[in-house]
Amino acid sequence: MPVIRRPLVVAPRGPSRAKSDRRAELRYRLAMEQGQVGWWEGAEFVTVDARLLDIGTGGAAVRVRLLPPMDRRIYLRLQDRTLGTESVSAMIVHVAALRPRGFELRLAFDVPCPPALFQAATCGFKALRSLLN
Secondary structure: OOOOOOEOOOOOOOOOOOOOOHHHOOOEOOOOOEEEEEEEEOOEEEEEEEEEEEEOOOEEEEEEOOOOOOOOOEEEEEEOOOOEOOOEEEEEEEEEEOOOOOEEEEEEEOOOOOHHHHHHHHHOHHHHHHHHO
């Protein structure tokens, strides 16, 4: 059975952007919102829960309670009770404070979004499991 992804009806604003600009890519509706964001603090890997707001092949928007360091790579992954996705590395390109509820982060992925992460986010883990089995 083919998987149908539902793009958000959100088009980039302003003047036309180059094809390589990740903001010109579609953002997709989510089937899975719970994830984790992590980063390295010396030898320790710190993780915080994240709520995924939207995702595209070049980036994502998430809400977190703790602001990660702006000068480091961060890693986004999704997890359910029995299955996790691989992480994708990203840089934070924009932060909005959501007092008192934390921060909204706009992320630019270093590489295109891994297929399993994208599938889990847009279609859910049930769809991802069916592809893996």
